[in-house]
Amino acid sequence: MARAPSSILSFLRHNHRARQNPNTQIRYLTTETKDSDFTEISQQICKIIRTKPRWEQTLPSDYPSFNFTDPQFFTELLKHQRNVFFSLRFFFWLSSQNGFSPNPVSFNALFTALVEAKACNAAKLLLGHTGFSPDPASLESYIGCLCEGGYVQEAVDVFYRLKGAGVCLSIMTWNAALSGCLKVGRTDIIWILYQEMIECGVVADVETVGYLIQALCVDNNVLKGYELLRQVLVDGLVPGNAAFNKLISGFCKEKNYTRVSELLHIMISKNRGPDNYTYQEVINWLCKKGKGREGLRVFNDLKDRGYAPDIVMYTTMIHGLCTMDYIGEARKLWFEMIEKGYRPNEYTYNTMILGFCKIGSFEEAKILYKEMCDRGYKETTVSYNAMMRGLCLHGRTDEAYGLFTEMPHKGIVRDLITYNTLIQGFCKEGKIVESTNLFRELLTQGLQPSTYSYTPLIEKLCQVGAVQEAKSLWNDMKNRGLEPTFGTQDYIIIGLCDQGDAAEGMEWFLDMLKSKLKPKRKTFGKLVECLSQRDRLDDSLLVLDFMFRAGYTLEEHICYSLVNKLGGENNHFVETCLGEILEGK
Template identity: 25%
Template sequence: MGCYTVRPSMSVNVSISTSTVSQSFSALFSSSCSLITLHHSQSKPIVSPFYNLLPPTQNPNNIVNLISSILKHKSSHLSLLHHDIKAILPHLGPHQISRVLLRCQSDHSSALTFFNWVKNDLHITPTVHNYCLILHILAWSSAFSQVMKLLSELIHLFEIECICVSPNEDIFENLIGCTEDCNWNPVIFDMLIKAYVKAGMVEKGLATFRRNIKACFIPDVIACNCLLSGLSRFHYISQCWEVYEEMGRLGIHRNAYTFNIMTHVLCKDGDTDKVNGFLEKMEEEGFEPDLVTYTTLVNSYCKKRRLEDALYLYKIMYVRGMMPNLITHTALMNGLCEEGKVKEAHQLFHQMVHRGIEPDIVSYNTLVTGYCREGKMQMCKSLLHEMIGNGISPDSVTCWLIVEGYARGGKLLSVLNTIVELKRFRIKIPEDVYDYLIVLLCNEGRPFAARSFLLRISQDGYIPKMNTYSKLLESLCEFNNVEGALILKSEMVNKNMKLNLAAYRAVISCLCRVNRTPEAEGLFEEMVASGILPDVEISRALVNGYCEENKVDKAVSLLKFFAKEFQVYDTESYNAVVKVFCEVGNVAELMELQDKLHKVGYVPNRLTCKYVIHGLQKAAELDDEILGHNMLKV
């Protein structure tokens, strides 16, 4: 097989409309497709002599001729035969599909119409061989956009989804094999490289590049550049140099785009010291470094904290009559800000504007980032106003920078005022910013301000996340604002939000603290009914609540309930009940209670013993008082 290094110039000329043929197929088969069982497996040619005794439209051997005739005449009158043809459609397998495609080599639009009809109407997945035939037919006719579309589809089906694991389904080998049967254009092998890179399969693209060279299909510079760009993007640095060197060996003329990619590779590899030598080699081959080259180097030097080198290149650009663009200036501004030279970055910004380069949101955000790091929020706000005045709408990055800058300085009021101001300018505030501010206010112990802020922004349709609602709920409960917490809980229920354990715990504990333990118990029952199991803190809150309200029987009942139903044993709650009995000196009932609780798993500790001793002393004192009182009567 000979090497292909020169290609004829081909223009894309798809002048034949496929709509007529599509209508013919639709009319011919639409009423019968749902009744046919189609097979996706490989189909062999039908050779049975008995089929020849059937009428032509019922003879499976005639299916290729019938379909080819329809495609050739582009006529719909043959649709009258659809009732007869439907009987032999199950015999349309991969072999027959290939035969029809080969007969359509001279009319790529008919071939494509047939191929799409097989896929979309008959729901047959063509084989790799079928795909390769249509690809060759389209490439020969210079229908390159359709070629790239079908190549991407083929790669997705057989390489990504892996619908077939047969070793015979190798795309490259099938493309080679099909060249024996149909007209073909070697550009298809370049397009296969680009299709793999487009699909993110750069390793496959590199393997195809190597196979092309082995088969003497020399890729063009565009395919090579595409492969280099993909390899660079996925950090295949050594492979980039392999392809670059191979291009020189094969005599593929590298262009400015090639050198810019490799400059980027050098910078990404961290070997910026080799850049000067590479630039000299670039100039030896007749290519002057352009704006992209210099901007790539400036950006790389800034990222590596080599600011002096970056500034030197920036000056060299002017010496060589090359005007730095917005990207160059923004990269240099970012480098200055990273070094803490925000004032110099701002001066560069003004120089850029003075030279007629319009700033964008990225350049403004670069300055805002620098001033936020230094805590100069007034300058940030001035830049914010300047942006809006110049018709540049702050984006989510700007909002986050401003909010976090004020928050680091503890200026929450300034944050809220800035948000209100931005809303007045119809600037869209990211909902994540709202969530962050509500949680921040709660963490600062200002739940009422957070609640007020929520009510204001909810008017614009904002709905907090579940975690944000829960945090506000917990914060309100910490301040015993039980009414506010219950209202917030109702809002969450109305928005179909399911409370989590932390939220239930907060509200139940708050209700118990304000002597509304029966309501807390009702909420506990609601929690259990929703499938959330209680923890020790909820048990403790309810038991202690009833003890504080002198409903010791209810407290005892809950102790048993938590132990039996949920295996929750809280010694602190147990001691709270013991303490109540001891304080009134009711030792008899206390001993009886201890026996009952011991049976369900409660074990006394040192504090329990201390309470019992105190209870015995209390009982003895009461007995002495009663005895003394009786003796006085006598």
């Protein structure tokens, strides 16, 4: 005798054990209930698809008379299923069943749930598999969701879809989009979106301004970012610390410490106290720009004022001290850090290991290296590169090469820096063949060479008189769009002069001036000497003139040879120059 639906429900409600068995419940509800209670059933289905691994295969055959493919049932299920991924799986399962035609309402509910759960990949999947279009509000949330996941290009596509439908985004979504673009470094999209934002008539808020300032800094437009800051400060808006910090590190990079200090003062006066990130950037850049002493002073000041440096700041400072070869001080900080309860991590170990390697204390380095491994930190490309660099710096390239050959056996990837380190090491020892081979290997490995791959080779080739090969490497480098590093043209000019090719040396020299580059003192000297030996006195005086203007003086022996050459001439310019030479200007 079948029980009436209400009595079943009441039975379940009062019978604890029966309630615990979802199968029992569904069997009752689906076989014996005429007007199925969707709410009750979907609650039970939720439980089954959450707990039963192969429900797709068993559910239909277990309950043949229940119509799972009723769209209304899915909507009910969605209401009760907290895990959106189960709902998505159920939706796809339903879609594969005959007789189920998803309706826009359930699609939209599912899409919204996915977006709210920040499951943008799943949302993307759903969108791609159905012909439905979510409602504008969900699409707008979807934009924020995409941006957060770093899919900014897709977010822009959705934006244009909404724009086409005449929908304007809220300031929250605009900000989410800008923030997302910033995270993945797509400032190009930031400016496009900002333009659109203005056209929509949306008023930027303080958060927007913060992102714009950061974007300007990323684009190396620190000054513009600063101007924007000043402008909004007048309006009473104070952007968050992230914007200040970006500006500060931007000005640090440019060595504009006046602005840095001004910004720090603004932060304090606006109750935006500089945080660990702020000071860390300051210390970091001071050290990177060769002002490690000042970096250390800031660091010590902070401690005196009661700021507690964290492990990152300690690592930064230790790194700075190691850069200056103040290993003793670095080591002191190392122990101080441990005393404060921080355990050195992978970064700290690698920094300190390189510090020891650089000054040739390989025994100390090896002890730390072993300690690092014992603590469970794996050997990495970075740790290998550090050891190889140290060895190369001390002329132990064979040992460095030994490590290089060892890397693949340990499953450690060789990267561009690995190759560059060894190329430089071999070049320094005059082992051009080995370097050239490594350079070729780098290319065959599919790595993109950098300026640092070329520079040591160009330098060494010039020194041994192979200027033609050096020039061909130079062209290769330029063709790859790589900017030469400081001094590369100097090597070539000196190489040309050594070969007596004053004419081409002069061409390269003029190119340097055109590019507003300052040749080295040695380059000037060599060129003057070479030109005068070739009796190109006008040119040599011209170079001499630039040399003085660059603030250099002429080496004595070149001075004498020039004076000898000029002996017979008699013009005003020569006299002036000679006068300057003799005055030692």
